[in-house]
Amino acid sequence: MGVMRIGHISIRVMDLEAAVKHYENVVGLKVTHRDAQGAVYMKCWDEWDKYSVVLTLSDQAGMNHVAYKVEKNADLDDLKGRIEKFGIQTELVAAGSMPFVGRMLQFTLPSGHDMYLYAEKECVGTDVGSTNPDPWPDGLRGAGVHWLDHCLLMCEMNPEKGINKVAENTRFFIDVLDFFQTEQVTVGPQGSIQLASFLSHSSKPHDIAFVGGERAGLHHLSFFLDSWHDILKAADVMAKNKVRIDVAPTRHGLTRGETIYFFDPSGNRNETFAGLGYQAQRDKPVVTWTEDQAGRSIFYHTGVMAEGFTTVYT
Known part of the structure; x- marks a missing residue:
């Protein structure tokens, strides 16, 4: 099957705590992790993987990279060959290079955007769980976006x-x-x-x-x-x-x-x-x-x- 869906996007923000407040109180995400470098990891209530948005502090806004999740680890090897045959260099990045994520395949799109593919990210479950779930959780903030x-x-x-x-x-x-x-x-x-x-x-x-x-x-x-x-x-x-x-x-x-x-x-x-x-x-x-x-x-x-x-x- 190869690519399944967008996995996360890493963006640059110029005021980290103001950005966290925005994505919590306006959009409706919640913080799931902060790393030693100060990056903040967030998820929506209807997502089951650990995070979908990463905020990093910078003096300029924009995107660091976008990552898509593939079905199986073996897909990364297959896609590595296909991408390189197209004429784009790739790099296999070791598991753990990003928190809670397995090995990743990194490359640059023809447009110059940085992209990653990965198969594994820690699953934490949605906010309503997987057994007899309610249609939405209590305590939603802001817009309460799903994913x-x-x-x-x-x-x-x-x-x-x-x-x-x-x-x-x-x-x-x-x-x-x-x-x-x-x-x-x-x-x-x-x-x-x-x-x-x-x-x-x-x-x-x-x-x-x-x-x-x-x-x-x-x-x-x-x-x-x-x-x-x-x-x-x-x-x-x-x-x-x-x-x-x-x-x-x-x-x-x-x-x-x-x-x-x-x-x-x-x-x-x-x-x-x-x-x-x-x-x-x-x-x-x-x-x-x-x-x-x-x-x-x-x-x-x-x-x-x-x-x-x-x-x-x-």
């Missing part, structure tokens, strides 16, 4: 110079990691330039996405909620906590997701995302959004791209 759902990475794009890291990443994820494409945004003559690409390795509309920009970076990390009502409640939580909201509650055309975008105290964009949209399957035709409908693909209700949405990122 880390996906991330969207910005990739360098300069058609005049023949640079399109969105297309390169897409080819790598499909040909090597066995993802499949669910949706795309195309621009240029006859839609020849792939501006955005959404990829899945499950039945979700996307497990990762790429959008073209001036430079590589992190656009957002996204957390799953059940419903539109939960999205509205999340917005209330953000307003009560004076959080900087980027895009008020709305719907995407892409993925059909219900969404709100906001920033953590360091400027890393977050999303709460509700509704699975549709069941993604490998034989489902790829949905294409054309250049004249690009605004609608992101913000379905207004059809207008929010100012700074694709130019402001970490």
Whole structure:
């Protein structure tokens, strides 16, 4: 089976305790570990592995790496060969290099983003357990998000110079990691330039996405909620906590997701995302959004791209 799902994302923050407060009180995660270097490890209530978000102190916001979990340890050896055959160097990292994680396969995506694959992480169980569980736990904080759902990475794009890291990443994820494409945004003559690409390795509309920009970076990390009502409640939580909201509650055309975008105290964009949209399957035709409908693909209700949405990122 290979890749199963996103496992964790490690991000840089400029005020560690302010970030912890944000991800606890606004998003709804809880701290599960602090290491000797000061990094903070957090999880959502409906996740069973030890952590899904890692906060590290830095003088600049952004992403350190993203990690995806594979089904079996042997998958790491198979994928190492496939990745290197594609022309990307890899490194097998010893178990324990990250707390509670087995050995990992590290490499750099064509876009320049750092990525890890791993098969083992300590299982601590969800907050409702695995025997006769309640539908949700008592004592939820903030938005009460269920799990880390996906991330969207910005990739360098300069058609005049023949640079399109969105297309390169897409080819790598499909040909090597066995993802499949669910949706795309195309621009240029006859839609020849792939501006955005959404990829899945499950039945979700996307497990990762790429959008073209001036430079590589992190656009957002996204957390799953059940419903539109939960999205509205999340917005209330953000307003009560004076959080900087980027895009008020709305719907995407892409993925059909219900969404709100906001920033953590360091400027890393977050999303709460509700509704699975549709069941993604490998034989489902790829949905294409054309250049004249690009605004609608992101913000379905207004059809207008929010100012700074694709130019402001970490």
